[in-house]
Amino acid sequence: PRKFLELILADLREAGLLDSHRGKMGGYVLARPNHLISLGEVIRVIEGPLALVPCVSRTAYRRCADCADEADCAIRQAMARVRDETARILDGTSLADAIAEDLAAA
Template sequence: MLSKKTQYAFHALIHLAENSDKGPILISEIAKEKNISIKFLENILLELKNAGILGSKKGKGGGYYLMRTPKEIPLARIIRLLDGPIALLPCVSLNYYERCENCRDETICGLHEVMSRVRDASLKILENKTLKDLVHKSPA
């Protein structure tokens, strides 16, 4: 399940993508538009900035902006950055692997096998879908 933090990050990123033609966007505008606490949003946007997804500009005309186009920002990257592993079990995680304490042998564990398949199916979608896929289409 996506955390509130990650959900808010996606809402903020969508807002930035939809308004990218306006230049940097103030945190207060995003917070008001998406009904997110400014303090919580500040932390989220700072994490995204530190990861190179967002840039920021101080002073008049300042705010946050996307460092890449929406089609260059995979959903899996945002989820991993803010929520950690996409896998439902640590023993099937590609980036955060940990052996399960109560498992004798992963090679014969049915749960491991099924959760590996769930991970693969999720990753197939999340690594191939981008922020662009979340952006609302303007009516023609």
């Protein structure tokens, strides 16, 4: 729906990823060149933290209710590795990279 899209575009603008221009020829444009915007930045703005569980989130940490000892929790340790690898891949992939891969696959 249009309202939902407008909210997403506003979030991207507030995060400094888009600029908006009013008027007949208005619209949205990238605020930086596409090679300087990572997929990680975009996903964090739209979806929130990359962590799959809140106990490993860097921006929305919450202790798990059932966890007796975070330091020894094997699930937490695995989820931290997943978070780190996901961030490494997404932060290392620019919009330009994604576009180039998409064009190469076409």
